Amino acid sequence: MTTSSAGNEPTASAVARAAGDVVTAAPISFHGVGRAFGTGDSVRPVLRDIDLDVAAGEIVAILGPSGCGKSTLLRIAGGLDRPSDGVVAIDGSVVAPFDARSAVGFQEPRLLPWRTIAGNIALGLPRGTARDAGRAHVARLLELVGLADFAEHRPREVSGGMAQRTSLARALARNPAVLLLDEPFGALDALTRLKMQDLLLDVHAAEPTTVLLVTHDVDEALQLADRVILLGNDGDRPGARIQHTVVVPGTRPRDRGSAELAELRGRLLDGLGIDRHGSARGVAATTTIPHYPY
Amino acid sequence: MSKADAATTAARASASVDREFAAPVTQDGLGVAVAGQLGPSGVDRPERLPGSGIGGPAGEGTALPASSGGRRRLVDRRWFRIVGGALIPVALLVAWQLVSTSGLVPVSMLPTPEMVWLAAVDLAERGLLGLYVAISTQRVFLGFAFGAALGLAFGAVVGLSKLGDILLAPTLGAIRAVPSLAWVPLLILWFKIGEDSKVILIAIGAFFPVYTIVAAALRHVDRQLLEAGRAFGLRGLSLFTTVQLPAVVPSVISALRLALAQAWLFLVAAELIASSMGLGFLLVDSGNNGRIDRIFLAIILLAVLGKLTDSLVGLFERWAVRRWA
Ligand SMILES: Nc1ncnc2c1ncn2[C@@H]1O[C@H](COP(=O)(O)OP(=O)(O)OP(=O)(O)O)[C@@H](O)[C@H]1O
Numbered sequence A: 001m002t003t004s005s006a007g008n009e010p011t012a013s014a015v016a017r018a019a020g021d022v023v024t025a026a027p028i029s030f031h032g033v034g035r036a037f038g039t040g041d042s043v044r045p046v047l048r049d050i051d052l053d054v055a056a057g058e059i060v061a062i063l064g065p066s067g068c069g070k071s072t073l074l075r076i077a078g079g080l081d082r083p084s085d086g087v088v089a090i091d092g093s094v095v096a097p098f099d100a101r102s103a104v105g106f107q108e109p110r111l112l113p114w115r116t117i118a119g120n121i122a123l124g125l126p127r128g129t130a131r132d133a134g135r136a137h138v139a140r141l142l143e144l145v146g147l148a149d150f151a152e153h154r155p156r157e158v159s160g161g162m163a164q165r166t167s168l169a170r171a172l173a174r175n176p177a178v179l180l181l182d183e184p185f186g187a188l189d190a191l192t193r194l195k196m197q198d199l200l201l202d203v204h205a206a207e208p209t210t211v212l213l214v215t216h217d218v219d220e221a222l223q224l225a226d227r228v229i230l231l232g233n234d235g236d237r238p239g240a241r242i243q244h245t246v247v248v249p250g251t252r253p254r255d256r257g258s259a260e261l262a263e264l265r266g267r268l269l270d271g272l273g274i275d276r277h278g279s280a281r282g283v284a285a286t287t288t289i290p291h292y293p294y
Numbered sequence B: 001m002s003k004a005d006a007a008t009t010a011a012r013a014s015a016s017v018d019r020e021f022a023a024p025v026t027q028d029g030l031g032v033a034v035a036g037q038l039g040p041s042g043v044d045r046p047e048r049l050p051g052s053g054i055g056g057p058a059g060e061g062t063a064l065p066a067s068s069g070g071r072r073r074l075v076d077r078r079w080f081r082i083v084g085g086a087l088i089p090v091a092l093l094v095a096w097q098l099v100s101t102s103g104l105v106p107v108s109m110l111p112t113p114e115m116v117w118l119a120a121v122d123l124a125e126r127g128l129l130g131l132y133v134a135i136s137t138q139r140v141f142l143g144f145a146f147g148a149a150l151g152l153a154f155g156a157v158v159g160l161s162k163l164g165d166i167l168l169a170p171t172l173g174a175i176r177a178v179p180s181l182a183w184v185p186l187l188i189l190w191f192k193i194g195e196d197s198k199v200i201l202i203a204i205g206a207f208f209p210v211y212t213i214v215a216a217a218l219r220h221v222d223r224q225l226l227e228a229g230r231a232f233g234l235r236g237l238s239l240f241t242t243v244q245l246p247a248v249v250p251s252v253i254s255a256l257r258l259a260l261a262q263a264w265l266f267l268v269a270a271e272l273i274a275s276s277m278g279l280g281f282l283l284v285d286s287g288n289n290g291r292i293d294r295i296f297l298a299i300i301l302l303a304v305l306g307k308l309t310d311s312l313v314g315l316f317e318r319w320a321v322r323r324w325a
């Protein structure tokens, strides 16, 4: 796998083709989704009244302050967690536990320590992939995320950012109808982050899959997404819901310096700020009943 | 991949197509390692990367890789470990020789090393030494094999299945609470004084460490890894072989090590009480006849055999840790 030459640089479409049976993107919809943790008196709503329709092939970025429930929403979408209220459906049918139509790139790399980087990526291959096809696909993904020279290393022998790229490659290996990415570029340095964002867009262009992308980074959201949703608390009731939906203008790749994006960026940053202000007001309005049993 | 290959690989990293990716992460080393804050795998150590997948035993924090040509510390050297480990036994032997021949202690209390050696030669000439060692070792291995196999099976059921835990754990816990020697009269009544009763007692001794440790280890497999495994389509057997089994391999091996020690313990218990052969029998018989030289011989043999079998598992453990951890 280390015998790479500049001549046969893998392209995203080659990766898509290598996957064989090309899975088509599927729409995913959330209807009245809510999630509360705890039982009895200590029930704590985290999400409520989430209504969202994501079209097949669309990229939606999810923004929101830390702890507002972004990961929870993504886990529900992937069938890793069940909503307390409402339903999530992929292509019209309700999401099953550990739904095979979606692939998750977790917030933590979650690599198997006893497997090599290549072996960890192979874990993402759809069940029943032929051995040779699988190996070739993994090799291409390794090149794509820039880890070809580290194929035989163990996770403990690579950096955090490399582990995260491995995790991203593992999710891509699945060739899913819905790709769920939880801060996939969080541990990357600025340059690698830009490269990986472009890589994601390349893969998406070669084979449009529906992408839900959680991020902390407003610029990243604007660069990658067709739509950005902002999760946050209103203040009057516990539980985050969609505060703003922003349709990002223009087609990708977007000019990172455009004035239009700069304006949207300001609005979204405001949104994150207004959210903090709003919840402060909420606390003031209900001084006698603190609604978070923190 | 040989070391030379690894070196060329590393050298080529900057020339390959993925230079853009490889460069910032590997070449600046710690400079960009802040990026690793979320990853469990720590910081970049470029000098360790080439070939480190093959190199030394896992988890050994040797300051310098052996390939760098630097001096290895004394305590990491093989000959030093062997000499260091033999130091105290040799000193004990010398002290024993000095004290026993000095007349300070009567030889009926402390035989000389020579007397013990002669006792060994005497028993060997009568064909008893080999027989006793063989029969005791056989009992230990049989009992250990049955006990450990059952321990693995029950540990797996209790550790993997909630229902198995609910149904089996309390009963097994109660059985474990019975002091081992309490089984002896019952086993002798049921299985008579033969091989069966001894092997079963040893199996009981080997069963519990394996069962307890394996069940606990399986229960505590990293939930995040399990969830990731499930999210990527692993279920049942495939989840077990891909995630759970590799995760518990180190615990399983230390459990086996413990079980083996326990098996020798129970061997002596079984042979002390009812037997006509074996090292335990040699102990009681010599005690009854006042043959202190043979008592010493039996104890030394138990120490050596126990250490030897433990080292065997230890070798297996080192291989497994390198392979799985
Ligand atoms: N299994 C759980 N049990 C109880 N509470 C939970 C559980 N999972 C999440 N929570 C709570 O739900 C809230 C949202 O968590 P979540 O991980 O979704 O946040 P997030 O928006 O992804 O935050 P971050 O940006 O820091 O990753 C948190 O307050 C957390 O304590």
Ligand SMILES: [Mg+2]
Pocket (backbone or CB within 6 Å): A070, A071, A072, A107, A182
């Ligand atoms: Mg999160």
